[in-house]
Amino acid sequence: MIGAEIIAMLSQDFIFDGCTILVHGFSRVVLEALRTAVENKKVFRVLCTEGRPDRSGLRVSNELGKLDVPVKLLIDSAVAYSMDEVDMVLVGADGVVESGGIINMMGTYQIALVAKAMNKPMYVAAESYKFARLYPLDQKDMVPALRPIDFGVPIPSKVEVETSARDYTPPQYLTLLFTDLGVLSPSVVSDELIQLYL
Known part of the structure; x- marks a missing residue:
């Protein structure tokens, strides 16, 4: 089995009938976990953030729609408003760092904060090749993406625009x-990194 299939199989013990899962950003591994749940005849629904600025959530919602999974698309700022409907959060990761935290699509950190405040588990699905010997101390350790963002209206030249595409979610906000x-x-992530890099 390849990494994504192993992860999808392991996640099945946590996806239960009748649950509502919040996803953020496009992740092949998260989609594989949800596809496997459908194949296992599990009945669940997904709340999917829009995922600005690239609107990756639209892509995720389309993929889930093809699987006949009930999906509700949220604007990113509606996460706290909708969290009481959620049983768990499931996100991918661009990187898993030595602290056990993750680097992922912008907005993951604030979703994790809301989930923690409302006692909802925050799960991450990520292959071990994404484990990295990095240790960001805070959000400002992240490298900005420096790409233009389309707000749909002209932005005055004197207005500064945040262009970072990724944020860092510390380990204390992640469940598994x-x-x-x-x-x-x-x-346990730092122990696994030591084994990987010995």
Whole structure:
């Protein structure tokens, strides 16, 4: 089995009938986990953030629609408003860092904060090749994307626009990571990194 299939299989113990899952950003591994749940005849619904600025949530909602999964598309700022409907959050990761935290699409950190405040589990699905010996101390350690963002209206030249596309979610806001190495707590990630890089 390839990494995404292993992760999808491991995640099935956590996806239960009747649950509502919040997803943010486009992740092949998250989609594979949800596809596997459909194949296992699990009945669930998904709340999908729009995912500005690239609107990756529209792509995710289209993919889920093809699988006949009930989907509700949210504007990004409606996460706190909708969190009481959610049983769990499931996101991918661009990177899993040495602290056990993740680097992912902008907005992941604030979703994690809301989930923690409302006692909702925050799960991450990521292959072990995304484990990196990085240790960002805060959000400003992230490299900005420096790409233009289309707001749909002209922006005056004197207005500064935040162009970062990724944020860092510290490990204390994550519940578990589903990986091809197994289901890991954030605190175990540094041990796994030591094994990978020995």
